[in-house]
Amino acid sequence: xxxxxxxxxxxxxxxxxxxxxxxxxxxxxxxxxxxxxxxxxxxxxxxxxxxxxxxxxxxxxxxxxxxxxxxxxxxxxxxxxxxxxxxxxxxxxxxxxxxxxxxxxxxxxxxxxxxxxxxxxxxxxxxxxxxxxxxxxxxxxxxxxxxxxxxxxxxxxxxxxxxxxxxxxxxxxxxxxxxxxxxxxxxxxxxxxxxxxxxxxxxxxxxxxxxxxxxxxxxxxxxxxxxxxxxxxxxxxxxxxxxxxxxxxxxxxxxxxxxxxxxxxxxxxxxxxxxxxxxxxxxxxxxxxxxxxxxxxxxxxxxxxxxxxxxxxxxxxxxxxxxxxxxxxxxxxxxxxxxxxxxxxxxxxxxxxxxxxxxxxxxxxxxxxxxxxxxxxxxxxxxxxxxxxxxxxxxxxxxxxxxxxxxxxxxxxxxxxxxxxxxxxxxxxxxxxxxxxxxxxxxxxxxxxxxxxxxxxxxxxxxxxxxxxxxxxxxxxxxxxxxxxxxxxxxxxxxxxxxxxxxxxxxxxxxxxxxxxxxxxxxxxxxxxxxxxxxxxxxxxxxxxxxxxxxxxxxxxxxxxxxxxxxxxxxxxxxxxxxxxxxxxxxxxxxxxxxxxxxxxxxxxxxxxxxxxxxxxxxxxxxxxxxxxxxxxxxxxxxxxxxxxxxxxxxxx
Numbered sequence: 001x002x003x004x005x006x007x008x009x010x011x012x013x014x015x016x017x018x019x020x021x022x023x024x025x026x027x028x029x030x031x032x033x034x035x036x037x038x039x040x041x042x043x044x045x046x047x048x049x050x051x052x053x054x055x056x057x058x059x060x061x062x063x064x065x066x067x068x069x070x071x072x073x074x075x076x077x078x079x080x081x082x083x084x085x086x087x088x089x090x091x092x093x094x095x096x097x098x099x100x101x102x103x104x105x106x107x108x109x110x111x112x113x114x115x116x117x118x119x120x121x122x123x124x125x126x127x128x129x130x131x132x133x134x135x136x137x138x139x140x141x142x143x144x145x146x147x148x149x150x151x152x153x154x155x156x157x158x159x160x161x162x163x164x165x166x167x168x169x170x171x172x173x174x175x176x177x178x179x180x181x182x183x184x185x186x187x188x189x190x191x192x193x194x195x196x197x198x199x200x201x202x203x204x205x206x207x208x209x210x211x212x213x214x215x216x217x218x219x220x221x222x223x224x225x226x227x228x229x230x231x232x233x234x235x236x237x238x239x240x241x242x243x244x245x246x247x248x249x250x251x252x253x254x255x256x257x258x259x260x261x262x263x264x265x266x267x268x269x270x271x272x273x274x275x276x277x278x279x280x281x282x283x284x285x286x287x288x289x290x291x292x293x294x295x296x297x298x299x300x301x302x303x304x305x306x307x308x309x310x311x312x313x314x315x316x317x318x319x320x321x322x323x324x325x326x327x328x329x330x331x332x333x334x335x336x337x338x339x340x341x342x343x344x345x346x347x348x349x350x351x352x353x354x355x356x357x358x359x360x361x362x363x364x365x366x367x368x369x370x371x372x373x374x375x376x377x378x379x380x381x382x383x384x385x386x387x388x389x390x391x392x393x394x395x396x397x398x399x400x401x402x403x404x405x406x407x408x409x410x411x412x413x414x415x416x417x418x419x420x421x422x423x424x425x426x427x428x429x430x431x432x433x434x435x436x437x438x439x440x441x442x443x444x445x446x447x448x449x450x451x452x453x454x455x456x457x458x459x460x461x462x463x464x465x466x467x468x469x470x471x472x473x474x475x476x477x478x479x480x481x482x483x484x485x486x487x488x489x490x491x492x493x494x495x496x497x498x499x500x501x502x503x504x505x506x507x508x509x510x511x512x513x514x515x516x517x518x519x520x521x522x523x524x525x526x527x528x529x530x531x532x533x534x535x536x537x538x539x540x541x542x543x544x545x546x547x548x549x550x551x552x553x554x555x556x557x558x559x560x561x562x563x564x565x566x567x568x569x570x571x572x573x574x575x576x577x578x579x580x581x582x583x584x585x586x587x588x589x590x591x592x593x594x595x596x597x598x599x600x601x602x603x604x605x606x607x608x609x610x611x612x613x614x615x616x617x618x619x620x621x622x623x624x625x626x627x628x629x630x631x632x633x634x635x636x637x638x639x640x641x642x643x644x645x646x647x648x649x650x651x652x653x
Contacts, residue, residue: 324452346381
């Protein structure tokens with residue numbers, strides 16, 4: 001967002017406000033609302049919210065001192081220390097500076113909005129004037145609290161732990177937020193901040209003080225963001241920036257640069273050559289890495305996206321034990337290695353296992369928190385969802401939790417909805433053993449899909465043995481007294497393919513019976529090199545599978561485009577980044593177009609289109625039928641068990 005002007009925040013002006021900020025840390029008074037007191041009346045005695053609701057010990061008003069609480073933590077955590085420990089000192093100073101800056105921002109708003117004049121003439125205001133005064137007071141307080149929290153995060157985030165998930169699990173939210181006046185606003189927030197610090201289960205080490213402070217003030221910003229749409233007279237906030245003198249700190253309206261930040265998760269380093277079989281999957285994965293790496297950070301777009309060969313959402317599926325987790329690690333490994341070589345930031349961002357919450361709205365909140373980093377244009381992002389059927393299960397299935405429905409709702413909005421933003425630098429991968437259990441709307445978002453089928457032939461199985469026993473051979477020569485194959489070189493079959501044409505069997509017709517019958521029916525009226533062939537085919541398919549929609553057609557179009565761009569980037573481009581990766585967007589786009597033209601030599605567009613349509617429709621039919629077949633097989637198996645049991649029982653004397 002471009003603002004009309006930037007206003008300096010001068011250090012000498014802050015110096016004049018620091019004593020006021022310090023006084024808030026030393027002593028504030030707050031009377032809890034009845035709503036906050038009753039928020040967790042039904043909870044157990046050890047509930048944090050219940051602890052907070054009883055924080056006044058029955059009194060209406062409580063006097064709170066954050067500075068005293070932090071000093072008491074010093075005695076509790078590090079009793080031998082003479083001076084206040086570094087983390088505690090950093091926290092206390094950051095909170096003081098945050099409040100100081102918040103007061104300055106509040107004063108600035110008072111002057112710019114005319115609130116100062118209204119306050120001076122408060123007793124003489126008519127009803128309209130009183131309403132304006134009260135409304136501007138709410139906005140001033142909200143922006144003061146926002147600026148306070150924002151400055152605290154700016155100062156403390158670099159010192160906080162990379163993983164705050166444990167602390168976030170302990171945190172039970174802020175019981176109430178007050179915008180009634182600046183004094184009430186800061187008093188309310190410091191009151192609950194102080195009570196959290198004093199809770200015996202929150203702070204276990206001095207580092208926890210920084211970590212909790214970051215979690216708390218992140219939550220405060222979230223609370224303010226939820227309420228800012230109700231605020232009036234915000235022009236003087238949204239049309240300008242405030243920059244702290246001799247610092248990189250800037251407040252840019254309500255913008256929060258800390259929203260959506262995430263840290264890469266550690267993973268096992270695996271090369272594609274260590275994965276046996278899965279030629280289709282490995283080829284797709286290799287293409288994915290090349291396309292992500294082509295993202296242009298200056299233009300904030302990807303030339304492959306413009307060419308139609310980029311898949312923001314894809315799916316790998318297969319039976320258990322075929323290598324899905326290994327494939328995730330191999331993609332992450334390849335991306336990290338190339339990113340380090342090209343000196344570009346990379347985020348490995350798997351969906352957490354603890355996404356589903358028992359609290360209403362909690363799952364949606366966690367899902368939003370996970371999805372937001374995918375909109376960060378400053379790094380490459382690979383976001384796998386392993387065992388996707390656990391969190392993205394068909395919503396109409398009996399017994400599906402409200403949390404799952406919340407997660408799916410957020411997923412749909414962020415992948416093709418009001419919040420869907422993709423610069424061509426992030427890709428979500430769904431990995432599942434049970435694709436038929438995924439929600440139909442979720443599957444419709446999947447633009448690329450491939451089977452993960454594991455080892456499928458003699459060469460695959462002998463290579464699987466070789467990779468395992470090689471560990472012993474390397475450390476204990478001649479221990480494995482088994483002869484090697486005479487006519488096969490180990491791992492030759494695991495080499496990556498040049499293109500999908502080398503992997504796929506020539507597909508002329510579908511293999512699924514219902515799709516085949518429809519295909520033959522349409523073929524009797526049109527040739528498959530006519531556009532009307534596919535228009536008629538899709539119409540007939542929709543009669544069989546009502547969930548088939550125009551989004552599926554777009555997915556097919558994407559799959560065809562992916563085949564058209566199914567070419568290797570030159571090896572020299574990786575060895576010499578200046579040749580391609582460091583070029584400007586237009587140059588990269590032109591270079592890819594030339595490769596695309598070269599790739600089409602010997603290929604026929606209508607053949608590629610037919611193959612991808614057949615693959616997709618077969619996949620649709622397989623997913624639709626598998627669940628029913630599995631239930632039938634399970635029922636048959638149960639009947640066989642019962643029959644066998646009766647026969648054996650009859651033979652007992």
